[in-house]
Amino acid sequence: MCANKATTLENEIDLGKTEKILEKYQTIKGALIPILQKVQDEYGYVPEEAAYLVADRLGIYPSQIFGVLTFYTQFHLKPRGKYIMKVCCGTACHVKGAPGILDRLQATLNVQAGETTADNIFTVERVNCIGACSLAPIIVVNKDAHAKVVSDDVANIVNDLKAREA
Amino acid sequence: MATAKDRIKVLVGMATCGQAAGGVKVYPEVERQLKELGIEADLNAVGCIGCCSLEPLMDIVMPGRTRVTYKQVDAEKVGKILQKHIKEGEIDKKSVLAQMHTNGKDENPYEGVPFFDEIPFFAKQRKIVLKRCGYIDPKSFDDYIAMDGYKAVTKVLKEMTQQQVIDEVTKSGLRGRGGAGFPTGMKWSFASKSPGPQKYFICNADEGDPGAFMDRSVLEGDPHAVLEGMIIGGYAIGANTGYIYCRAEYPLAIEQLLVAIDDANKHGYLGKNILGSGFDYQLIIKEGAGAFVCGEETALMASIEGFRGMPRSRPPFPAIKGLFGKPTNINNVETLANIGHIILMGGAKYAEIGTEKTKGTKVFAVTGKIKNPGLIEVPAGIQLREVLIDICGGSDRKNVQIKATQLGGPSGGCIPFEHAETAIDYESLIQAGAIMGSGGVVVMDEMNCMVDVARYFLNFTAEESCGKCTPCRVGTKVMLDILERICRGEGEMEDIQKLEDLGNDIKAASLCALGQTAPNPVLSTIRYYRHEYEQHIKDKFCAATVCVPLLKFEVREDVCTKCGLCKKPCPTDALVWEKKQTARINHATCTKCRACIEACPFRAIK
Numbered sequence: 001m002c003a004n005k006a007t008t009l010e011n012e013i014d015l016g017k018t019e020k021i022l023e024k025y026q027t028i029k030g031a032l033i034p035i036l037q038k039v040q041d042e043y044g045y046v047p048e049e050a051a052y053l054v055a056d057r058l059g060i061y062p063s064q065i066f067g068v069l070t071f072y073t074q075f076h077l078k079p080r081g082k083y084i085m086k087v088c089c090g091t092a093c094h095v096k097g098a099p100g101i102l103d104r105l106q107a108t109l110n111v112q113a114g115e116t117t118a119d120n121i122f123t124v125e126r127v128n129c130i131g132a133c134s135l136a137p138i139i140v141v142n143k144d145a146h147a148k149v150v151s152d153d154v155a156n157i158v159n160d161l162k163a164r165e166a
Numbered sequence: 167m168a169t170a171k172d173r174i175k176v177l178v179g180m181a182t183c184g185q186a187a188g189g190v191k192v193y194p195e196v197e198r199q200l201k202e203l204g205i206e207a208d209l210n211a212v213g214c215i216g217c218c219s220l221e222p223l224m225d226i227v228m229p230g231r232t233r234v235t236y237k238q239v240d241a242e243k244v245g246k247i248l249q250k251h252i253k254e255g256e257i258d259k260k261s262v263l264a265q266m267h268t269n270g271k272d273e274n275p276y277e278g279v280p281f282f283d284e285i286p287f288f289a290k291q292r293k294i295v296l297k298r299c300g301y302i303d304p305k306s307f308d309d310y311i312a313m314d315g316y317k318a319v320t321k322v323l324k325e326m327t328q329q330q331v332i333d334e335v336t337k338s339g340l341r342g343r344g345g346a347g348f349p350t351g352m353k354w355s356f357a358s359k360s361p362g363p364q365k366y367f368i369c370n371a372d373e374g375d376p377g378a379f380m381d382r383s384v385l386e387g388d389p390h391a392v393l394e395g396m397i398i399g400g401y402a403i404g405a406n407t408g409y410i411y412c413r414a415e416y417p418l419a420i421e422q423l424l425v426a427i428d429d430a431n432k433h434g435y436l437g438k439n440i441l442g443s444g445f446d447y448q449l450i451i452k453e454g455a456g457a458f459v460c461g462e463e464t465a466l467m468a469s470i471e472g473f474r475g476m477p478r479s480r481p482p483f484p485a486i487k488g489l490f491g492k493p494t495n496i497n498n499v500e501t502l503a504n505i506g507h508i509i510l511m512g513g514a515k516y517a518e519i520g521t522e523k524t525k526g527t528k529v530f531a532v533t534g535k536i537k538n539p540g541l542i543e544v545p546a547g548i549q550l551r552e553v554l555i556d557i558c559g560g561s562d563r564k565n566v567q568i569k570a571t572q573l574g575g576p577s578g579g580c581i582p583f584e585h586a587e588t589a590i591d592y593e594s595l596i597q598a599g600a601i602m603g604s605g606g607v608v609v610m611d612e613m614n615c616m617v618d619v620a621r622y623f624l625n626f627t628a629e630e631s632c633g634k635c636t637p638c639r640v641g642t643k644v645m646l647d648i649l650e651r652i653c654r655g656e657g658e659m660e661d662i663q664k665l666e667d668l669g670n671d672i673k674a675a676s677l678c679a680l681g682q683t684a685p686n687p688v689l690s691t692i693r694y695y696r697h698e699y700e701q702h703i704k705d706k707f708c709a710a711t712v713c714v715p716l717l718k719f720e721v722r723e724d725v726c727t728k729c730g731l732c733k734k735p736c737p738t739d740a741l742v743w744e745k746k747q748t749a750r751i752n753h754a755t756c757t758k759c760r761a762c763i764e765a766c767p768f769r770a771i772k
């Protein structure tokens with residue numbers, strides 16, 4: 001079912017997209033992080049080749065770029081799944097049972113936080129507060145937030161998404 | 167032509183909390199139903215009025231009548247409420263929350279519907295910063311103008327000198343709401359005296375404390391108020407460029423800011439020669455990239471410049487050498503949202519609110535084990551008990567008592583409920599072992615383990631430590647290791663002393679306030695809950711039933727009411743229950759996920 005999806009994943013990186021971003025931002029002061037953010041928006045992660053191209057154009061060492069990429073948790077150096085399942089692990093969500101929710105999600109998908117399922121559909125991540133703490137605990141799937149999640153809901157959320165993929 | 171006043175208005179709460187609660191489904195349904203019912207009305211998305219747990223909220227305004235708010239509206243209820251209210255002039259009593267005063271003039275209220283200030287959640291609040299949040303459409307420039315918007319900027323640029331602005335802010339006694347509580351007027355005065363043609367003004371919208379969301383709410387619900395604070399501040403110190411550093415986890419806040427900046431430019435409140443005063447000012451948004459330490463001012467500036475967000479030692483302070491090496495002033499979102507109001511009401515009047523050393527109001531995000539969580543704004547000096555009980559309604563579970571409140575997040579501490587008479591001002595909170603911080607108040611009950619909470623925070627700071635200085639990088643990790651050991655039941659009695667010694671050393675020796683405050687959650691829990699640490703170590707016992715290695719997963723027969731609520735959540739059917747029988751746990755299949763413990767209202771599983 002997902003086989004064609006997996007094979008259509010780009011193996012070749014289209015650096016033209018990075019070129020376009022550079023054209024627009026290259027000359028702005030302190031533009032490195034916004035450029036990398038735009039690159040990630042474009043590809044879903046920051047491909048190594050793109051990082052080298054950015055280094056070349058901005059005239060800075062690749063080490064500085066990778067220093068920045070590894071410092072900020074927002075940046076990803078590997079492709080991620082189609083659905084990013086972010087479990088909020090902020091304080092409010094923690095005291096309302098986020099650890100149990102995360103465990104259940106990890107067990108359901110058989111991956112740990114930070115990992116992607118083998119079929120490239122789901123990535124599980126932890127996030128520190130999305131600011132909807134009154135409705136804790138929270139899971140965000142791509143841009144949709146699920147509020148007041150109980151561990152029973154986890155399987156339903158995952159199954160709904162799987163059904164969409166089938 | 168009909169004016170806005172003659173038109174029917176429907177408003178749906180669409181802040182992040184409103185959307186998460188289901189506003190995303192309610193809004194299109196309202197749109198559809200209005201069409202179907204043939205009602206001509208203006209439909210707007212508004213921010214949050216603070217009682218997020220009652221979202222999705224929907225307001226209806228009929229011409230000449232008060233504005234009525236409905237709570238917990240879902241797609242099914244929408245049609246009925248609209249039909250009744252708009253077509254039949256009747257209120258759906260089951261769904262109504264309250265009605266708003268219409269500034270006194272000939273208000274035409276609905277009978278039997280309480281006013282907002284008659285509801286406990288709102289009665290003790292004093293809204294200044296949050297006044298417009300959830301009331302106006304944040305994307306509507308006209309809405310903002312109609313509620314005194316840009317009056318303060320106009321007054322400042324037409325009538326006041328830079329020094330007069332600083333004097334007014336100083337007179338108000340306003341202290342920074344970002345955590346440290348530094349007097350804002352004094353900060354501006356340093357930056358204004360710093361020489362140089364190029365200065366910067368930064369708004370810190372990184373809101374890193376997990377569990378605090380007042381800055382998000384203000385940015386999403388009333389973005390122009392923050393811009394107004396930045397324009398006034400920029401004028402006062404002589405900056406020509408302002409940066410807003412906003413956390414990436416707040417996409418809606420960034421969207422609202424972009425719209426607001428665009429509108430302010432169009433209407434001449436930003437750009438060249440603002441209101442003919444000769445003052446030029448531009449605003450730029452910088453999106454954070456997910457690092458808690460970037461909320462620290464020097465790290466934040468490094469991040470704007472495109473580097474790893476590492477703090478540097480001060481002095482030199484930003485007022486002398488800040489962003490791109492130029493004099494810079496940095497303030498928090500809530501601090502800045504106060505400025506316009508201070509200018510309009512006058513510093514002296516503002517200073518009448520609050521206590522001797524903490525002036526004005528403070529916004530708190532009250533979350534966790536509390537009946538009515540949400541965002542509240544109260545005069546400084548109010549007692550913690552008034553917030554927890556009178557405003558927020560006490561514990562969210564009938565059989566479980568509130569144990570403590572955590573204030574100030576990873577830099578703060580816990581205050582036991584027995585000390586709930588503590589006044590909420592900068593000094594009293596420090597004395598009680600916590601801090602004001604950014605205003606996050608996380609309520610914990612008997613089912614929260616204080617050792618686990620300390621471990622949670624140390625895990626947070628150890629992960630977020632930037633690694634530049636050793637006490638913070640290594641010290642927090644060592645403290646975390648000890649806490650993890652205690653939570654596993656492998657602690658030793660000396661560990662408590664070790665935690666205290668290490669904690670004090672890290673506080674004394676770290677480079678920035680992240681490390682200097684990281685041990686606080688541990689030290690404050692040891693101060694008040696030493697017995698919980700001792701129970702974990704000596705008795706291998708976690709009374710809160712949180713630390714899994716210390717739990718037996720057995721049902722207490724004397725407590726079990728045979729209700730069976732624990733059965734459904736069990737993912738492996740390890741929980742065995744039949745009608746009228748005491749529940750039992752099959753250890754062969756139990757995965758120790760704690761779902762049954764969370765589900766049991768009687769705390770019968772240990």
Ligand SMILES: Cc1cc2nc3c(=O)[nH]c(=O)nc-3n(C[C@H](O)[C@H](O)[C@H](O)COP(=O)(O)O)c2cc1C
Nearest residue numbers: 342343344370373374461462463497498501679680
């Ligand atoms: C680790 C750390 C994180 C911080 N995070 C924030 C933050 O998220 N928001 C904020 O306004 N201030 C934060 N601060 C405080 C800022 O350094 C600075 O004091 C504040 O923005 C000044 O604004 P104010 O005077 O208006 O409070 C943080 C400080 C530290 C040490």
Ligand code: FES
Nearest residue numbers: 088090093132133
């Ligand atoms: S702590 Fe989870 S949304 Fe804030």
